[in-house]
Amino acid sequence: MDIAQLRQTLEHDAVALVFMNVLLQQIGLPVPAVPTLLVAGSLAASPWALGRVLAAAIVASVIADAIWYAAGRRFGYRVLAGLCRLSINPASCVSQTEARFVRWGLSSLVVAKFVPGFSTVAPPIAGALRMARTGFLLAAAVGAGLWAGLALGAGWLMKETVQALIDGLEANAGRAVGVALGLAAVWLGWKLWQKYRFRRLQVPMVTPADLLAQIDAGVSPLILDLRGASMVAELGPIPVARVAEHDRLADALGDWPKDAPIVTLCACPEDAGAIQAARRLLGDGYLSVRALAGGYEAWLAAGGLDQPER
Template sequence: MDIAHLQHTLQRDAVTVVFVNVLLQQIGLPVPAVPTLLIAGSLLAAPGPLARVLAAAIVASVIADALWYAAGRRFGYRVLAGLCRLSINPASCVSQTEAHFIRWGVSSLVVAKFVPGFSTVAPPIAGALRMAPAGFLAAAGAGAGLWAGLALGVGWLAQDAVLALIAALEAHAGRAALWLVALAGLWLGWKLWQKYRFRRLGAVPRISAAELLAALDSDAPPLLLDLRGASMVAELGPIPGARVAEHDRLADAVGDWPKAAPIVTLCACPEDAGAIQAAVRLRDAGYRSVRPLDGGYAAWCAVARPSARP
C-alpha cells in the first residue's frame, strides 16, 4: 500500500486501519505503524476522531501484548528462545533483554514501545516471570497510550509538514521508492555485517560438556557462570554449583575469582551467543582461561548425571 492509498483509506475509516495496523505490528509482523499514526493525526483535526483512533491503537496494542503475555505464561522460556532464534543477529540474545526487564520492573513495559526490539519480547518475559495480569495490562495500556498518543500528537501538530511530505512523495514516487529500497538494503547489510562479526567473534576455544563434567570433578574446578536468564532458571531450576550471572553484571558474578583460574560460561542461546559474548568480555577484563560451553544448556543436560540435572 503506497502513501497516497494509505491516506485515502485513513480518510474513510481511520479507526479500523489504525487498529489493524497496530495489531499486526505489535504481534511482530514487519508492518510499521508509526507512519500510519502520523498520517492519521495529520488528517483528524477534531478531538473526537483523534480520541477514537487513540483508543483503537491502545486496544490493538494491548490485545497483541496480552497474546504474547499469555504465550510467555503458558510456554515460559521456550517462547523467549524462539524469539531469540528468529533474530537475524544471534548476538541479540533475549536473556540480556530479560535482565533489563527484571531490573526496571513495571516501568520497562511503559517505555517498551520506544525501544526497538524490546516491544515484542517484554510481554512474553512478563508472562514467563508470572507478572500479575492486572499490573501487566495497566502498564501495557499506559505504554501504548504514550507511544500512540505521541505519534498522533506529532502528526496533528505538524499536519502541514506531514501533508506536504505526502504530496512530495506522490510527486516523486519513483525516487522515494528507490530511497526506501536503498535504506532497507543498508539496514539488512548492517544486520548481516553484525552476524558476520559475531561469527568471527565466535571463533574462540570452547569446552565440551564431557570435558566440563571432568573438570568439575577435578581438584581445581572451573567457575561455571549460568547466563540462561531468570525465567529459564526459575522454570527449570539452577545448575548445581553454578553461579547465575547477568551480562551487565559479570564483575559481580566473578567476584574475587583469580584471573588465572578457569571459567566456563553457559547459556541457552542459539550458537552459544550469550556465552561467547561473556567469555570475550571476561578475557578483555584480564581473565586468562575463559571458555564457553559448546552446545550450551542442552549439551549440559545431555551428559550431566541425573543427580546433577535441575
C-alpha cells in the same frame, strides 16, 4: 498500499486501519505503524476523532501484548528461545533483555515501545515470570498510550508539514520507493554483516564432557549461568554454577582470581550469549575463559544436572 491509498483509506476509516496496523506490528510482523499514526494524526478532523484513533491503537497494542503474555505464561522460556532464534543478530540474546526487564519491573513495559526489540520480548517475559495480569495490562496500556499518543500528536501538531511530505512523496513515488528500498537494503546488509562478524569471533570452547571430567577430577572452574531469570525460575538453577547477568558479570565473579578458569553457559542459538560474555571477560583481563559448546541443552544431555551442589 502506496501513499495515496494510505491517505485515502485513513480519511474514510482511520480507526480500523490504525487498529489493524498496530495489531500486526505489535504481534511481530514487519509492518511499520508509526508512519500510519503520523498520517492519521495529520488527517484527524477534531480532537474527538484523534482520541478515537488513539483508543484503537491502545486496544490493538494491548491485545497483541496480551497474546504474547499468554504465550510466555503458557510456554515459558521456550517462547523466549524462539524469539532469540528469529533475531538476525544472535548476540542480542533474550536473556540480556530479560535481565533488564527483571531489574526495572513494571516500568520497563511503559518504555518498551520506544526500545527496538524490547517491545516484542517484554510481554512474553512478563508472562514467563508470572507478572500479575492486571498490573501487566495496565502498564502495557500506559506504554501504548504514550507511544501511539506521541506519534498521533506529532502528526496533529505538524499537519501542514506531514501533508506537504505526503504530497512530495506522491509526486516522486518512484524515487521515494527506490530510496526506501535502498535504506532497507543497507540496514539488512549491516545486520547480516554483524551476524557474519559474530560468527567469526574466536573464543575458546569446552564440551560438556570435558567440563564434567574436570569437575570430577576436582579441578572445577567457575561456571557462569547466563540463561536468564525466567528459565532459571522455571527449570531451577544449575547446582555447580553461579547465576549471572550480562550487565552484572562483576557481581557474579566476586573476588574470583583472574588466572583461575571460568566457563560461561547460556541457552542461546549458536551459544551467542556465552561467547559474548567470554569475550568480555577476556577483554577485562581474565586469562582462562571458555564458552560451553551446545549450551544448556548439551549440558543437560551430558548429565550435568546430576552434579552435587557446591
